[in-house]
Each structure stands twice: as structure tokens, then as C-alpha cells.
Amino acid sequence: MSAIMKIENLHATIGGKEILKGLNLDLEEGKVHAIMGPNGAGKSTLSKAIVGHYDVKITDGDIIYKGESIVDMEPEERALEGIFLSFQNPVEIPGVNNAYFLRTAVNAKRVHEGKEELNAAQFLRLMKELVNELGMKTEMINRSLNEGFSGGEKKRNEILQMMMLQPELIILDEIDSGLDIDALRAVSEGINKMKDGKRSFLVITHYSRILDYIQPDYIHVLKDGAIVKTAGAELVAELEEKGYAALEEA
Amino acid sequence: MRPVDLKGISGKRIMELSLANKSMERAAKRLAELGIPDRKSEEYRYFDIEPLMEKEWEPAVKRRPQMIERAHRLVITDGMISSMPEGLEVGCSDTLDLDVSHFDPMYYFGHLFGGDILQIRVKRDMKLEIKHIFTQPGKLLTYRVAIYVDANVKLGIYESFEAEEAKNALIVSGIDLFAARDSRVALYKDQTLFESDYTPLFSYRFKIDGNAEVKFASFDMGSGNGLQTLHAQLHENSSILSDHLLYAVENARRGTVSKFVHIGRSSQSRQRAKSILADRARGIFDALIKVEHSGKYTKAHQNSKAVLLDSGAYMASKPQLEIYIDDLEASHGSTTGQLDEKELFYLRSRGIAYEEAKKMLILAFANEIIDSIDDENIKERIHSSFEYSYYGKNIIECIQTCHGCEKTVTMSQND
Numbered sequence: 001m002s003a004i005m006k007i008e009n010l011h012a013t014i015g016g017k018e019i020l021k022g023l024n025l026d027l028e029e030g031k032v033h034a035i036m037g038p039n040g041a042g043k044s045t046l047s048k049a050i051v052g053h054y055d056v057k058i059t060d061g062d063i064i065y066k067g068e069s070i071v072d073m074e075p076e077e078r079a080l081e082g083i084f085l086s087f088q089n090p091v092e093i094p095g096v097n098n099a100y101f102l103r104t105a106v107n108a109k110r111v112h113e114g115k116e117e118l119n120a121a122q123f124l125r126l127m128k129e130l131v132n133e134l135g136m137k138t139e140m141i142n143r144s145l146n147e148g149f150s151g152g153e154k155k156r157n158e159i160l161q162m163m164m165l166q167p168e169l170i171i172l173d174e175i176d177s178g179l180d181i182d183a184l185r186a187v188s189e190g191i192n193k194m195k196d197g198k199r200s201f202l203v204i205t206h207y208s209r210i211l212d213y214i215q216p217d218y219i220h221v222l223k224d225g226a227i228v229k230t231a232g233a234e235l236v237a238e239l240e241e242k243g244y245a246a247l248e249e250a
Numbered sequence: 251m252r253p254v255d256l257k258g259i260s261g262k263r264i265m266e267l268s269l270a271n272k273s274m275e276r277a278a279k280r281l282a283e284l285g286i287p288d289r290k291s292e293e294y295r296y297f298d299i300e301p302l303m304e305k306e307w308e309p310a311v312k313r314r315p316q317m318i319e320r321a322h323r324l325v326i327t328d329g330m331i332s333s334m335p336e337g338l339e340v341g342c343s344d345t346l347d348l349d350v351s352h353f354d355p356m357y358y359f360g361h362l363f364g365g366d367i368l369q370i371r372v373k374r375d376m377k378l379e380i381k382h383i384f385t386q387p388g389k390l391l392t393y394r395v396a397i398y399v400d401a402n403v404k405l406g407i408y409e410s411f412e413a414e415e416a417k418n419a420l421i422v423s424g425i426d427l428f429a430a431r432d433s434r435v436a437l438y439k440d441q442t443l444f445e446s447d448y449t450p451l452f453s454y455r456f457k458i459d460g461n462a463e464v465k466f467a468s469f470d471m472g473s474g475n476g477l478q479t480l481h482a483q484l485h486e487n488s489s490i491l492s493d494h495l496l497y498a499v500e501n502a503r504r505g506t507v508s509k510f511v512h513i514g515r516s517s518q519s520r521q522r523a524k525s526i527l528a529d530r531a532r533g534i535f536d537a538l539i540k541v542e543h544s545g546k547y548t549k550a551h552q553n554s555k556a557v558l559l560d561s562g563a564y565m566a567s568k569p570q571l572e573i574y575i576d577d578l579e580a581s582h583g584s585t586t587g588q589l590d591e592k593e594l595f596y597l598r599s600r601g602i603a604y605e606e607a608k609k610m611l612i613l614a615f616a617n618e619i620i621d622s623i624d625d626e627n628i629k630e631r632i633h634s635s636f637e638y639s640y641y642g643k644n645i646i647e648c649i650q651t652c653h654g655c656e657k658t659v660t661m662s663q664n665d
Contacts, residue, residue: 076598080601096597104602104610144614
């Protein structure tokens, strides 16, 4: 299997403080990688570094995506190339219509791929189908982006965007936080439908709960800015039982 | 016609005019007290008034039309009615229940030098469109409109402006609005100015009787200079909602100076200003809400938010409360900054280019005020005005669902 992304000796700072300290990670095409680790390990910083967040300054190392370095690319260029981050806390943007936003994003990607833009009718048909699949209220389409949405609605809206944009590398940052059982099931079903053997996933999580719904192929433990262990799905049970501290002792 | 030297207007000339009647006498007295504004005048301190006042102005000619045409809207051309809807009760008079506590000297100047006041009486629920047309370049045009809204009547006004040929003119005008008990009035002012267009110095006066509601919303756009001053008096259980959207570019100096006075008990005011400033534009929001001893249980809130798109842009924002009682609810706030970085990043992380993301956020910022317009037709027109200003002079594209219209509109400058 080839790697869709290779992260090599990545050092990154936020506000002058080094968070990632020589992180190495290969993400295989078509596989689900889960990153687990204690608070403050650098999990969210890693996701931000991959998508080009303005908070993160890369001081050394490289991120290679589909054979090319992306560290100098703008966030929108990375997105157009197929990288998608589902945010832990999606921002609310009053006055930006949800449907208009998503149509702009979908058409930007289509233009980038040399396809024709979707007209309003085509777009709405597609969007409504997915909205129903995710058990979202249709009125959410015409509301302002994430404004007044509950935690669960925001996460469903992230998944809706993911399904509309059809990215190739999907990063899910604490996708299960703030979700009740029903919302978690709906969100997980949406994610599982996106699995096609080619698309890759990077699931960032504190807890194993989400991994009951999205079966990971690899578990990586991130501690103090670096990957300290990589294993198969069986590692989840071990971490549940012994905790992250046990890794150090071992 | 004698030129008008604004700075050199003598007390004698003012006193001559004051002999006409009692209201002129009051106007003359107040103008003499306040004086013609200069750079030290409190209400004009952020506006570049000096060059306008130093110039010797030739008065515009007010041409009485041979006949007033019937039309769906009231059209005022150079201060004279040129067409009006059937059934609208309009008259002219040189007397008015003058607002003797207006803070703007140009309010009194307008009354003194504007000749007869166009007076509109509204006795039944209606929607009224007023279009002002200016055709005389380099001239000083002074006129005023008074609107009397009877008790229990609901009135919606859309006020627009067109400069056929009025480069470098100075327009001193405005509306005296009398909202009688239990009336409901909404006044939407839609004014786009281009550099070297006319300069409007508009003063509004709102007398709001018991239980009456006034909603005033101004949509000021473009690269020209202009100032509006507002003075509202709120009586028992009355209210005013005042929204101001400003989109100023290039060297524009534009804004609002206001004073809302709560006189009666349980009256409410809410003032909201949103300013988007680009290039070297200066925005002004200098607003005072005063609650008198008699204004118990008042609710008064004012807020100003400004976005500076360029380092040369500047916002003079000064929301103020002056309160003489304890039993009330009041707040004020002001923020000036750039577009929200988190919001920009979120849009970009979905593949939307930086410039497009910026445009979306600016439209969203403006839409918060535009979308609060109740009348769908007026809302659509204001959206068009804003997008026309925002996207440029020649071709604009309505950005589909920005306001839910789900269509693409192309407009030329002459539409």
C-alpha cells in the first residue's frame, strides 16, 4: 500500500511554544488511522499543521501529500487537493447562508477538478439527499453557517460538508465530542459510507468510543509531540485497560 | 440670486428671515445660538466641514413644474415635487412645529433658507416611496420635508436619491417626522454617493408620541462624503429602532451623528451601526442616548461594529449614554477590527479562495442589518444597492443564496 501522506520529522510551534517535536507518521491510502493520546500531546496541533492553520508555525520537517510537500500551500489549495478537516469546534458565521457557503465550496472544488459547476437545482437536490441521510433538519440548509446549531448539529454539518466535498484525506478531530448516541451513530454511518478503499482517514480522539463505530486499521499514540507507538486496533483495548502512562513504564 | 457665504451669514440676514413667522423666528434664534458649523463644532468634528463652509455657494434654482405628474412614487426634483402618487395629501407651508432642541445648526439653516416646507399628511396605512433627484452642479440646494403620520396609522417609506448632474453640489435637507400616538413608521434611506457627487448634510427629526414606533434604517454606500444627523424625542411607551449600514471606500467621509432623548416612561431605543471601511475611508458614528428624569423604565441599547479592510481606513465611533435615573436598562458598545481570522480560515479550509472568503464575510456582516428589513421588496432593493456598491460600477452578480434569492442578477450602472 502506498502512503497518501508522509509526515517527516515535523517540528511545529504555537505562539512560540514547540508542540510537535519531530513527529513522523505515514498515512496509508484507503486506511483508517487513529491518533490517540493524553491532553496536550499535540493531537489538534497535528491536524492544524496538516491543513495550514494560521496558529501553527512549522519550524522543521515536512508534510508530503500525494508525493508533494504542502507546507507552503495555502489552506484553500490543500482543501482543493482533497484534504478535509472536521473541526472539533466548528466556528459560527452569522450572515453566511449554509447552502450558499457549501455551494461555493463544492463548485470551487469542481472547477479545480475541471468539472462543470453545479447549478442551484442540481446542488440542492444533492444536498437535500445527504441532509436526509444524516437525519438533519432541512431548515438547517438555509440558516446561517453553524449559527445557533447544537453541538450535534454542528458535527453533522461537518459530515455533510465532507460528504459533499468528497475529499481524499479526511481528518476527524474529536468528532465524537458532544454527541449523544443517536448523533454519534448518524455521524459514524456518514463516515463509514465514505470508506471506499481509496480514501484515507485520520481519526483524532481521546476516547475509544468512536472507534467502536469506525474501525481503525492503525492506532498511533501521540505523546509530547511525537508518535511513541503504532499498532493495530488491538492497542485500543490495551490503552483502555492500562492508560497512556503504562506506555512510558513499558 | 445672491450667492450664499455660509461662514459669512450675518446675524442681520438671519434676523430678516426670522420676521416671516414664529417658527422662522425660533429657527433663527437657534441658528444664531449654535452658529454655522466649523471644525470645532462638536457634531461635525469628524467630518470635513470646513471646505464646504468656506465656499461661496450659488443657490440652486427651484423650478416649479408646470404640472405634477401622477406616478407610483413621490419624486422631489431639486426640492420641488415633480410627480406624486394619487391620493397623497401634500402641501407647502412656511410654518412648522420646529424642534427647538435639535443639536445640528444645519437643521435650522435648512428651515430658514429652504423656503416652504413640503408637508405630507398620512391618514391611512400606506407604503410611500420618495425619490430625491438633484440636477444642479456646484449649487447649494436647501429644502425640507415634513411627514405627519396620524394616530394608529402604519407607514413604510423607502427614500432613494439620484444625482442626474449634481457634481460638487451641497444639499442641506432632511425630514421632520411626526409619529402620532400608536402609529408605526418605518423609514429606509438608501443612498449611494460617488466621489465628487453632491455632498448631503441631512438632518432628521423624529417626534415620537406615546405608544408609537419608529424604525429608521440608513444604508449609506460609496466613495462620496456625507453626514446625517438624527434627533429623536421619545414619549411614553414609544420606541425607535435605528440601524445604520455604512460601506465607504476611497476617500469617503460618511456617517451618523445622533441624539435620542427618552422623555416619557417605558420608552425604548435600540441603535445598531455596522460600518465597512476600505481604502482611506473614514466612518463616523457619534451617537448619544439621553434618558431624562422623566424617562423611568427606559430600555436603551446602542452598539457599533466596524470592519477596517485597509490600513488607511478609520472609524470614529463614539456611542454614549447620558442617564439621569436609576430604573432603566441600558448598554452601549463599540468594536473596530479586521475580519475574523477564525471565520476566514474556516471558509478557506473548505477550498474557498481568500478573496472570495473575504467577500462572503463582508456580505454576511452587512446582511445582518439588511435582513432585518421587514418589507421583502425593500430588502431586495437594498441588497441590490449594497451589492452594486460592493462589486463595482459596471456589472454585479448577485451571489445567489446570499439572501435566499437563488438566482443570478446582472445589473448595469443605469439599471
